[in-house]
Amino acid sequence: MPTGVALRDAREQLFDAAERVLLSDGPNALTSRAVTTEAGCAKGVLHRHFADFDAFLAELVRDRIARLDGQAAALRDAAGTGTVAGNVTAALTELFGTVAVAIVGLVTSRDELRARLRATTPAGIPLLTEATAMFASYLTAERDLGRIAADADIDALAPTLTGSGHLLFADRKAAPPRAEAVLQVVAAVIAGVTGRS
Structure with missing residues (x-):
């Protein structure tokens, strides 16, 4: 070495x-x-x-969570452009087409790592919780613009989109889902709150 x-x-x-x-x-x-x-x-x-390997892993996860800030800002800026389903599909693909699925697997498999991350993410699964907040922020912006129904339950839609996206991309051995498959799931989730957007 x-x-x-x-x-x-x-x-x-x-x-x-x-x-x-x-x-x-x-x-x-x-x-x-x-x-x-x-x-x-x-x-x-x-x-x-790093103090130890779990400290290294915690910093790795925090660093990858921090990278979501840029993606969240870009998604919020996309509000009012394109279609809601298209914007969410692109964001899910960008999020889970990277190492995020493997990071979630890492977090769920290591108790000590999850304990260390509780200071940053007190509830939920780190990275998925922050991704859900990203989608909630975007959907709220779209609701404010009238592209999503005023009575849309953002608190239900955002985790549903995150969870559905994670499930679509979770199989690390298979090829990633096609964009059409992701769009189909997104469209089904938001169908009740938006027309064709």
Whole structure:
């Protein structure tokens, strides 16, 4: 194992390596050794930057949750443009077409990690909870614009969209769902609150 090799932005390189391990081998294969081997660095590099492996994993999840802020802003900005179903379909595909499904699997498989994330996400499953808030914010903006019925139950629609999207993308072994399949589910969920938007 190489030692003494300078890493630029070691945190990001370690996070990226962890994602590659997650995507290729799943949450059970994610160990500090697997991450540092994938990153091409000595195991001590991880422990220089993080108190322990669960602290590393918690920061990885928090970092990926923080990335949702940009996606949430873009989705809110899309309110009033295109179609509601099209915008939600694109957001679900962007969200779950990445490492998010593997991150959710990681969080649900590690009790210590979930406990550490409770400070950031006190209820629900980290990443899915924040994704639900993203969809709620967008749907509220669309409701304010009159593209969704004024009596639409955003508190029911947002988690339904998040959960449905997660289920569509959850099989890591199969090819991702086609855009038409995602759109069909989204359209079914929002059919009662919007016409053809």
